[in-house]
Amino acid sequence: xxxxxxxxxxxxxxEIYHQYHHAVFKNIRRLIDQHDIAEDILQEVFLAFWNxxxxxxxxxxxxxxxxxxxxxxxxxxxxxxxxxxxxxxVYPAIRDAVEDDHASLRESRLAxxxxxxxxxxxxxxxxxxxxxxxxKSAVEAARILGISHHTVKEYLQxxxxxxxxxxxxxxxxxxxxxxxxxxxxx
Numbered sequence: 739x740x741x742x743x744x745x746x747x748x749x750x751x752x753e754i755y756h757q758y759h760h761a762v763f764k765n766i767r768r769l770i771d772q773h774d775i776a777e778d779i780l781q782e783v784f785l786a787f788w789n790x791x792x793x794x795x796x797x798x799x800x801x802x803x804x805x806x807x808x809x810x811x812x813x814x815x816x817x818x819x820x821x822x823x824x825x826x827x828v829y830p831a832i833r834d835a836v837e838d839d840h841a842s843l844r845e846s847r848l849a850x851x852x853x854x855x856x857x858x859x860x861x862x863x864x865x866x867x868x869x870x871x872x873x874k875s876a877v878e879a880a881r882i883l884g885i886s887h888h889t890v891k892e893y894l895q896x897x898x899x900x901x902x903x904x905x906x907x908x909x910x911x912x913x914x915x916x917x918x919x920x921x922x923x924x
Contacts, residue, residue: 758800761871762804765805765812769813854905862893866901
């Protein structure tokens with residue numbers, strides 16, 4: 739599917755949009771309370787995805803890229819809102835994250851997150867991708883994988899701890915994502 743994106747195939751883009759838009763929207767809503775603003779950010783994320791499709795390395799699938807970009811765009815909105823209200827001092831983590839946010843740092847965050855996910859066992863990786871990257875509930879993931887939802891919850895907890903640990907060991911390469919994004923995301 740990702741090879742179609744490189745040839746500007748609108749059908750492939752539609753498939754990716756339909757597969758990921760609910761989960762990406764949930765990710766945005768974790769930071770943005772207003773529904774309308776979250777929808778605007780969702781549109782910006784998928785527009786950026788379309789505009790960047792020729793430069794993207796989607797060998798790991800588009801989910802990770804979409805989640806990192808949605809997180810960054812949400813932070814950018816929060817920074818702008820905080821600046822307009824002269825309350826930037828209330829949001830030090832947001833200010834620091836946005837100031838450090840540039841393309842190479844984003845790529846290194848994404849690469850480190852992919853490395854951490856790759857360290858998981860195949861089954862835990864499946865559970866993590868279904869629940870965290872695709873936005874499925876534990877019950878939905880359990881039904882898809884044919885395991886109990888309690889097992890899914892245990893795998894999620896174990897996977898989250900493993901990813902946090904992996905990122906903590908590489909903290910110098912990922913100061914913002916490890917401290918801010920993953921603490922709320924995992």
